[in-house]
Amino acid sequence: MLSILVAACCLVGGNVHTPAGTPIARADVTFHGPSNASITTDVKGNFTLTVLPGRYNLSVVARGYATITVD
Secondary structure (H helix, E strand, C coil), rough: HHHHHHHEEEEEEEEECCCCCEEEEEEEEHHHHCCCCCEECCCEEEEEEEEECCCCEEEEEECCCCEEEEC
């Protein structure tokens, strides 16, 4: 049972928005690291995703905006 909990341990969430605070809907959020995973933000710019533990690069791509990548 413990190995299953470790494998799905890390819930990550956030909000994609403009510098003025306006949410960005349908932005593609991609995690690159020990596992790769992608999700699209909802109409309020929110996302949640479960990834394996480790260090990731996070990329956000949205139509009409510059791509952002953070470590």
